[in-house]
Amino acid sequence: MRHLAIIMDGNGRWAKARGRIRLQGHRAGADTLERVMGYCREAGIRYLTVYAFSTENWKRPKAEVSGLMRLLSSFIRSKARKLVKDGIRFRTIGRIGDLPGKLQGEIAQLERKTAGGDFTLTVALSYGGRAEIVDAANRWLASNPAAPLDEAAFSSFMYAPDIPDPDLVIRTSGEIRTSNFLLWETAYSEWYFTDVFWPDFGREEFDKALASYSKRERRMGGVNESGCEKNG
Numbered sequence: 018m019r020h021l022a023i024i025m026d027g028n029g030r031w032a033k034a035r036g037r038i039r040l041q042g043h044r045a046g047a048d049t050l051e052r053v054m055g056y057c058r059e060a061g062i063r064y065l066t067v068y069a070f071s072t073e074n075w076k077r078p079k080a081e082v083s084g085l086m087r088l089l090s091s092f093i094r095s096k097a098r099k100l101v102k103d104g105i106r107f108r109t110i111g112r113i114g115d116l117p118g119k120l121q122g123e124i125a126q127l128e129r130k131t132a133g134g135d136f137t138l139t140v141a142l143s144y145g146g147r148a149e150i151v152d153a154a155n156r157w158l159a160s161n162p163a164a165p166l167d168e169a170a171f172s173s174f175m176y177a178p179d180i181p182d183p184d185l186v187i188r189t190s191g192e193i194r195t196s197n198f199l200l201w202e203t204a205y206s207e208w209y210f211t212d213v214f215w216p217d218f219g220r221e222e223f224d225k226a227l228a229s230y231s232k233r234e235r236r237m238g239g240v241n242e243s244g245c246e247k248n249g
């Protein structure tokens with residue numbers, strides 16, 4: 018598997034179950050992300066994309082939104098050195114221009130510093146799958162197109178056209194929906210859902226998801242090797 022994508026969900030409920038505030042759940046979630054990056058590298062995965070903040074998450078209470086923005090800033094500041102040292106390339110997708118100016122600057126700096134990394138961590142921030150498609154359409158229009166689009170040409174206007182589509186998407190916390198994550202890129206991705214809240218997502222869960230993926234037969238609309246149309 019080249020690319021794993023994760024909808025890191027359930028931080029709030031994890032905190033609530035422990036009588037803590039939601040922000041403490043988000044903090045625990047950031048620690049989980051660091052651990053999961055390690056599992057990915059051990060498994061030989063080259064790309065990890067995580068959903069950290071959606072275009073819809075702006076409607077959360079102001080205190081939670083600003084707490085999340087501060088947490089992102091502190092994640093970037095405290096992990097910068099380690100990311101460089103470990104060869105982790107930090108990237109973002111989403112409407113980065115909507116984020117606080119200071120955070121935008123920290124992101125740009127970290128992206129520059131880690132540009133040489135061979136493992137790519139992409140963080141979806143102020144990200145929406147529909148927003149990405151609309152932004153791509155507008156960029157295409159602005160390019161004074163001379164010819165009509167095909168799928169490959171349209172893809173080139175997405176936020177990260179050089180990153181392969183996800184092979185597997187994991188969503189934690191028992192919700193079975195996309196919540197507007199990578200709508201275009203997951204057309205043929207496999208999905209894995211677990212009830213575990215993101216802060217509790219550990220090695221065992223990671224291995225289970227990968228084991229499930231390895232049993233899937235990805236036909237991409239074709240037929241399997243035996244020529245039988247059913248899943249053999």
Ligand code: IPE
Nearest residue numbers: 025026027028029030031069
């Ligand atoms: C996911 O956890 C993280 C973000 C959306 C920022 P939630 O905050 O959605 O946690 P739940 O789903 O309310 O438990």
Ligand code: IPE
Nearest residue numbers: 024025026068069070071196
């Ligand atoms: C999706 O989770 C967004 C992130 C994990 C960042 P949400 O918690 O926002 O999604 P819904 O509201 O349950 O669909």
Ligand code: MG
Nearest residue numbers: 026027028029
């Ligand atoms: Mg949620």
